[in-house]
Amino acid sequence: MEIYQTVFVQQTRGRGTYDIGSDVERFVEEAGVRTGVCQVFVQHTSASLILCENADPTVRQDLERFMAATVPDGDPMFRHRAEGPDDMPAHVRSVLTQTGLSIPVTGGRLGLGTWQGIYLWEHRTAAHRRRITVTVWGR
Amino acid sequence: MEIYQTVFVQQTRGRGTYDIGSDVERFVEEAGVRTGVCQVFVQHTSASLILCENADPTVRQDLERFMAATVPDGDPMFRHRAEGPDDMPAHVRSVLTQTGLSIPVTGGRLGLGTWQGIYLWEHRTAAHRRRITVTVWGR
Amino acid sequence: MEIYQTVFVQQTRGRGTYDIGSDVERFVEEAGVRTGVCQVFVQHTSASLILCENADPTVRQDLERFMAATVPDGDPMFRHRAEGPDDMPAHVRSVLTQTGLSIPVTGGRLGLGTWQGIYLWEHRTAAHRRRITVTVWGR
Secondary structure, eight states: OEEEEEEEEEEOOSSEEEEOHHHHHHHHHHHTOSSEEEEEEESOSSEEEEEEEOSOHHHHHHHHHHHHHHSOTTOTTOOOOTTOTTHHHHHHHHHHSOSEEEEEEETTEEOOOTTEEEEEEEOSSSOOEEEEEEEEEEO | OEEEEEEEEEEOOSSEEEEOHHHHHHHHHHHTOSSEEEEEEESOSSEEEEEEEOSOHHHHHHHHHHHHHHSOTTOTTOOOOTTOTTHHHHHHHHHHSOSEEEEEEETTEEOOOTTEEEEEEEOSSSOOEEEEEEEEEEO | OEEEEEEEEEEOOSSEEEEOHHHHHHHHHHHTOSSEEEEEEESOSSEEEEEEEOSOHHHHHHHHHHHHHHSOTTOTTOOOOTTOTTHHHHHHHHHHSOSEEEEEEETTEEOOOTTEEEEEEEOSSSOOEEEEEEEEEEO
């Protein structure tokens, strides 16, 4: 068994989802692991990683709408507002979703289902640079 | 260290939870790993994997009731309705829970707590065939 | 590649978050893995593990407030009340967050972002002893 690791940066333009699947897939192919696991990890607490339906962009817009309704920006319940009305909601969204994803590697590629895409979900309204660690292990 | 991987299919009868613990446990035992990790992954974006209390079925019924109230089928907020009123809620439920679980392997068995069971949670109302990848690594 | 595993117990004083970062970090350093992954797993279905902003305690108080509002103790929707009004909400909170976290190991240390802390989130109001399995693998 071997293990490989890299870090890349995804520049965001503020709240929304960003397809990082091809960046992750490229590293898996470079690593040359045939059977194993790929772990993707975002080094932040106000952005998430999700596996989401990758065919109809409306799905991700609906996800955004759901989160906006469930964890409203500026909710008076929140006391932590150091960086504005979207600060605490971003942390809650991060905890309700995930900051790490483990995905099987099968036949030298990500073993995703047909409709699964890998997205970075930026929860802050401002643009950010998000650091993502990818680790691949197997044989 | 060694690594082993398999895929199995869980047939569902529609929305609800399905105990997949024995299928996962069997593969761990066949693999013969004593100390390691087992990763379970569902290749879909409208079903989840959860670790849940395994003694009282009411717990899983209450979970279902909670999700039905929190992410209502047919909510007019959702625009993605290609496959019906349960389509988008299934994607939201998937993002709010998990599509992958990593579980320690200890002494050649899944290192679960006494009350932890592994369930596939089908979020669509119709029956589906769900593909699940299990990867085990360790020594 | 090598793999190492340990179990430790975190005593809680009831609902709230408990910083377990130094316990996990210590085991990673003892293991001597330079490049790899650390998986932290809680053997219970009424407590969670989260990565959360580690600078301002208000963030974790706001998280608690959000959960108390979203999954209210004693909600009449819940039928599973064997251990009191916080029993079923604890299971729901567990499913909405995570019971396992995989974190990259980089340069012999946890590859966390600057503001990421590792917390056990006790969801029951009474004190509990929580068993946590830590597995580290890599080279």
